[in-house]
Amino acid sequence: xxxxxxxxxxxxxxxxxxxxxxxxxxxxxxxxxxxxxxxxxxxxxxxxxxxxxxxxxxxxxxxxxxxxxxxxxxxxxxxxxxxxxxxxxxxxxxxxxxxxxxxxxxxxxxxxxxxxxxxxxxxxxxxxxxxxxxxxxxxxxxxxxxxxxxxxxxxxxxxxxxxxxxxxxxxxxxxxxxxxxxxxxxxxxxxxxxxxxxxxxxxxxxxxxxxxxxxxxxxxxxxxxxxxxxxxxxxxxxxxxxxxxxxxxxxxxxxxxxxxxxxx
Amino acid sequence: xxxxxxxxxxxxxxxxxxxxxxxxxxxxxxxxxxxxxxxxxxxxxxxxxxxxxxxxxxxxxxxxxxxxxxxxxxxxxxxxxxxxxxxxxxxxxxxxxxxxxxxxxxxxxxxxxxxxxxxxxxxxxxxxxxxxxxxxxxxxxxxxxxxxxxxxxxxxxxxxxxxxxxxxxxxxxxxxxxxxxxxxxxxxxxxxxxxxxxxxxxxxxxxxxxxxxxxxxxxxxxxxxxxxxxxxxxxxxxxxxxxxxxxxxxxxxxxxxxxxxxxxxxxxxxxxxxxxxxxxxxxxxxxxxxxxxx
Amino acid sequence: xxxxxxxxxxxxxxxxxxxxxxxxxxxxxxxxxxxxxxxxxxxxxxxxxxxxxxxxxxxxxxxxxxxxxxxxxxxxxxxxxxxxxxxxxxxxxxxxxxxxxxxxxxxxxxxxxxxxxxxxxxxxxxxxxxxxxxxxxxxxxxxxxxxxxxxxxxxxxxxxxxxxxxxxxxxxxxxxxxxxxxxxxxxxxxxxxxxxxxxxxxxxxxxxxxxxxxxxxxxxxxxxxxxxxxxxxxxxxxxxxxxxxxxxxxxxxxxxxxxxxxxxxxxxxxxxxxxxxxxxxxxxxxxxxxxxxxxxxxxxxxxxxxxxxxxxxxxxxxxxxxxxxxxxxxxxxxxxxxxxxxxxxxxxxxxxxxx
Numbered sequence: 001x002x003x004x005x006x007x008x009x010x011x012x013x014x015x016x017x018x019x020x021x022x023x024x025x026x027x028x029x030x031x032x033x034x035x036x037x038x039x040x041x042x043x044x045x046x047x048x049x050x051x052x053x054x055x056x057x058x059x060x061x062x063x064x065x066x067x068x069x070x071x072x073x074x075x076x077x078x079x080x081x082x083x084x085x086x087x088x089x090x091x092x093x094x095x096x097x098x099x100x101x102x103x104x105x106x107x108x109x110x111x112x113x114x115x116x117x118x119x120x121x122x123x124x125x126x127x128x129x130x131x132x133x134x135x136x137x138x139x140x141x142x143x144x145x146x147x148x149x150x151x152x153x154x155x156x157x158x159x160x161x162x163x164x165x166x167x168x169x170x171x172x173x174x175x176x177x178x179x180x181x182x183x184x185x186x187x188x189x190x191x192x193x194x195x196x197x198x199x200x201x202x203x204x205x206x207x208x209x210x211x212x213x214x215x216x217x218x219x220x221x222x223x224x225x226x227x228x229x230x231x232x233x234x235x236x237x238x239x240x241x242x243x244x245x246x247x248x249x250x251x252x253x254x255x256x257x258x259x260x261x262x263x264x
Numbered sequence: 265x266x267x268x269x270x271x272x273x274x275x276x277x278x279x280x281x282x283x284x285x286x287x288x289x290x291x292x293x294x295x296x297x298x299x300x301x302x303x304x305x306x307x308x309x310x311x312x313x314x315x316x317x318x319x320x321x322x323x324x325x326x327x328x329x330x331x332x333x334x335x336x337x338x339x340x341x342x343x344x345x346x347x348x349x350x351x352x353x354x355x356x357x358x359x360x361x362x363x364x365x366x367x368x369x370x371x372x373x374x375x376x377x378x379x380x381x382x383x384x385x386x387x388x389x390x391x392x393x394x395x396x397x398x399x400x401x402x403x404x405x406x407x408x409x410x411x412x413x414x415x416x417x418x419x420x421x422x423x424x425x426x427x428x429x430x431x432x433x434x435x436x437x438x439x440x441x442x443x444x445x446x447x448x449x450x451x452x453x454x455x456x457x458x459x460x461x462x463x464x465x466x467x468x469x470x471x472x473x474x475x476x477x478x479x480x481x482x483x484x485x486x487x488x489x490x491x492x493x494x495x496x497x498x499x500x501x502x503x504x505x506x507x508x509x510x511x512x513x514x515x516x517x518x519x520x521x522x523x524x525x526x527x528x529x530x531x532x533x534x535x536x537x538x539x540x541x542x543x544x545x546x547x548x549x550x551x552x553x554x555x556x557x558x
Numbered sequence: 559x560x561x562x563x564x565x566x567x568x569x570x571x572x573x574x575x576x577x578x579x580x581x582x583x584x585x586x587x588x589x590x591x592x593x594x595x596x597x598x599x600x601x602x603x604x605x606x607x608x609x610x611x612x613x614x615x616x617x618x619x620x621x622x623x624x625x626x627x628x629x630x631x632x633x634x635x636x637x638x639x640x641x642x643x644x645x646x647x648x649x650x651x652x653x654x655x656x657x658x659x660x661x662x663x664x665x666x667x668x669x670x671x672x673x674x675x676x677x678x679x680x681x682x683x684x685x686x687x688x689x690x691x692x693x694x695x696x697x698x699x700x701x702x703x704x705x706x707x708x709x710x711x712x713x714x715x716x717x718x719x720x721x722x723x724x725x726x727x728x729x730x731x732x733x734x735x736x737x738x739x740x741x742x743x744x745x746x747x748x749x750x751x752x753x754x755x756x757x758x759x760x761x762x763x764x765x766x767x768x769x770x771x772x773x774x775x776x777x778x779x780x781x782x783x784x785x786x787x788x789x790x791x792x793x794x795x796x797x798x799x800x801x802x803x804x805x806x807x808x809x810x811x812x813x814x815x816x817x818x819x820x821x822x823x824x825x826x827x828x829x830x831x832x833x834x835x836x837x838x839x840x841x842x843x844x845x846x847x848x849x850x851x852x853x854x855x856x857x858x859x860x861x862x863x864x865x866x867x868x869x870x871x872x873x874x875x876x877x878x879x880x881x882x883x884x885x886x887x888x889x890x891x892x893x894x895x896x897x898x899x900x901x902x903x904x905x906x907x908x909x910x911x912x913x
Contacts, residue, residue: 062785064781083784084781084785085784085788085789088785088787093785093786094785096782096785100781100785101779102778102779102782103778103779104774105778109775110775112768113768113772113774113783113786113788114786114787116771117787119768120768121767123764126763126764126768127759127764127767129763133767137767137768140768158564177786179786180787299683347883350883350887350888351883351887354887356683357617357621357623358882360623360683360686361623361878362878362879362882362886364625364835365877365878365879365882368874372869372871372874373872375872376868376869376872490687490690490691494687526716526717528698528701528702528716529702531698532694532699535692535694535695536695538688538691539673542676542680542684542688543675546679546680546684
């Protein structure tokens with residue numbers, strides 16, 4: 001009896017439940033038998049050598065690829081094989097390893113585009129500039145500025161996204177993803193190309209986002225300082241399979257993991 | 265029945281011309297990932313070159329054909345060098361608009377040089393016609409040569425791509441430009457070779473087309489060019505056997521609808537085929553799905 | 559907030575520009591100094607501008623290439639003309655025109671939707687070729703069709719007028735390649751300008767809306783747009799249909815400026831689509847004001863420079879190539895950036911020296 005209650009509370013905490021996920025490309029098993037459980041509010045790291053299949057997992061979670069096997073449950077809802085748009089509406093947003101911004105749009109419009117499904121008015125409202133249009137646009141502007149402020153991008157709101165320096169472009173990508181109000185935020189190498197100072201600031205920002213936007217974060221990262229600094233749990237991937245899973249400290253001190261990273 | 269057979273054979277003949285043009289489209293699309301809109305107009309240049317050499321200068325057909333091939337090859341490479349190469353890495357929209365500009369340029373340059381009146385083209389193919397079934401079905405010399413050329417070109421091209429280093433380089437570039445560069449393949453040179461081959465084929469197609477339909481004007485190549493593109497899409501863009509099959513099927517459809525439905529609507533029917541193919545099988549008969557890397 | 563006021567200002571200057579253009583032309587016309595050649599160009603200028611700005615929705619805002627814009631114009635023109643010679647023939651002039659415009663826009667938009675279904679899921683190059691095919695199909699079909707109406711209903715033939723089998727009271731509406739005759743010719747410059755202003759109103763309000771933002775986001779990065787929950791097919795379709803509908807409006811205006819409407823390669827063919835594309839490219843892709851100015855210049859200039867008429871198309875071709883190379887070639891972009899940088903540096907240096 002007590003066991004049932006226990007598992008219920010556990011389910012309540014569980015946000016993402018990935019079960020035996022797998023995909024092959026032309027015979028090569030890029031991801032095989034992948035399991036992952038992430039609780040609400042966790043900061044979770046996915047690490048592994050290059051080519052281990054980390055980004056492929058992100059692509060499977062966000063519907064860019066359809067898995068050959070396995071199941072993905074988000075908050076109890078089966079999102080396996082659904083299109084990217086539906087998965088975003090269900091509550092997963094992401095950033096990209098090679099930055100993908102709306103480069104010709106102003107910084108603020110990058111965020112406002114992401115508010116699209118939360119602030120609505122019809123095409124006729126837009127064309128005839130109804131009061132609803134003005135009201136909603138104003139609310140969108142305020143919300144977008146509020147998000148930009150968190151990432152210290154508010155002073156660059158009217159710049160074209162492509163005019164931002166690299167580090168700030170990475171931040172804008174996170175800001176854009178956050179604007180869709182995701183339950184789960186996927187960050188693909190957020191610190192890539194940043195200097196130690198910028199990485200340090202980014203760590204604070206990521207923690208701030210998790211705490212203030214009521215979200216859960218799964219991130220891919222090579223920077224071990226960032227991973228050990230902010231991730232509570234880790235999964236290590238090697239050749240498409242799970243090498244080790246658990247608390248960050250334990251995982252990073254596991255001899256097998258060290259071997260995979262440093263070689264023999 | 266015999267009239268159906270002759271419409272059908274004429275369709276295969278026209279389709280063979282489309283196939284030769286479509287090969288150029290498909291190769292360039294496969295390797296340079298661009299739709300070379302000016303490809304059809306190279307046909308027209310080939311036609312005019314042969315016309316000038318044989319009709320105006322009175323030289324032999326062989327010289328005419330050879331000059332057409334040389335002129336078109338040089339032109340194709342020059343166009344690539346001047347208009348397309350600087351745009352490598354730019355958006356596909358920019359490349360496409362530039363290609364349209366080049367197509368327009370060739371048409372209007374020809375209009376200024378040769379005038380607006382349609383020239384009558386003296387066929388350069390002197391092969392006797394074959395008759396079957398006591399004269400019920402006649403196959404003209406042009407048709408025989410066209411179909412044979414088409415087969416020979418297909419064999420030569422396949423051999424070239426599979427057996428030579430340059431051919432293998434072309435395959436590699438079409439798969440992955442970046443990786444090909446890392447493997448030491450000269451991508452620019454490979455693309456230039458592709459344009460050269462495609463343009464040479466267009467020249468041959470031009471001579472065959474003008475011999476079968478003996479008129480020539482600045483827009484001679486435009487419609488066949490577009491239809492050949494339809495053929496390439498039909499067969500699956502990037503696929504060489506696909507372009508061949510697509511071309512022939514399209515030629516047959518066009519000729520049969522001209523004969524049995526309406527000559528005015530035949531073009532509309534051909535284009536409807538394109539729309540239906542894209543609706544049913546977007547990658548064409550033999551094309552493969554390309555997925556963007558995320 | 560600053561951004562918004564900037565955008566509104568941009569829209570307002572566009573309207574002001576059109577109204578100023580209208581005022582100048584009207585004064586010029588009223589004082590009697592305008593040549594009859596120029597006077598004849600006033601309505602064409604309006605529909606060329608509408609065509610240019612509406613094509614810019616697809617090319618500039620949505621980032622796709624449509625080569626069948628003249629086809630949509632053709633659909634609008636024939637829809638409007640059929641209405642004008644049938645149900646609309648007894649109506650007051652203005653009412654007839656208004657209904658014709660609404661019908662033309664609706665039917666063109668519907669065609670845009672139908673064409674959009676197969677192609678908007680595909681790579682951009684296919685859109686170009688399918689829209690081109692569509693334009694040719696429309697032109698060919700209209701040229702081949704005989705349409706008549708009698709007390710028994712509508713009759714269609716693709717052979718000739720006789721095969722329609724019209725009763726004695728029947729009226730032929732479309733006579734194959736001869737097209738539609740006896741049109742009312744009730745368009746004028748003022749109506750043209752009003753239609754242009756309405757088109758601009760729709761386009762600019764679209765651009766500055768959540769729908770417009772979605773269209774542009776998809777243009778800039780399709781994969782990222784999907785990742786934030788934007789429906790690519792929905793918004794590409796929206797841009798395409800609005801563009802087609804406005805081209806239809808231009809077509810209705812075109813048809814109501816003629817007494818006989820025919821579909822020829824010259825007015826609704828590929829060349830027309832290319833000319834509209836030249837307006838857009840020369841005016842700057844995505845630049846609404848620019849495409850209007852380009853349309854005006856490229857319509858008036860060839861008339862004024864008749865001696866160049868043989869070279870007109872050739873010049874268009876060179877303009878297209880040079881503009882694209884200058885604006886889009888990676889090396890040209892880098893060169894421009896270096897140029898701007900060196901100018902800025904000099905300016906800074908001068909400023910320092912002054913200080």
